[in-house]
Amino acid sequence: MARVNPGQFVRQVRQEMAKVTWPSRKETTISTVMVFVMVFLAALFFFVVDQILAWGVQLIFGLGG
Incomplete structure (x- = not known):
C-alpha cells in the first residue's frame, strides 16, 4: 500500500465525507x-x-408456593 502524505490524506477524507448522506x-x-x-x-x-x-419448573419440581 502506498504511503500518503498528511495533506493528501485530509483531502481524501474530506472527499469521502462529502459522499456521506x-x-x-x-x-x-x-x-x-x-x-x-x-x-x-x-x-x-x-x-x-x-x-x-418458572411456572414449568415449579410444576415439575414442586418448588415454591
Whole structure:
C-alpha cells in the first residue's frame, strides 16, 4: 500500500465525507422510536417466556408456593 502524505490524506477524507448522506431529524426520530418499541417488545417476550419456564419448573419440581 502506498504511503500518503498528511495533506493528501485530509483531502481524501474530506472527499469521502462529502459522499456521506446523513439522516434527517425525522428519520433519526423514527429510527429511535422503533428501537425503543423493539426493545420493549423483546423485554415483554422474554418476561413472558421466563414466567412460563418458572411456572414449568415449579410444576415439575414442586418448588415454591
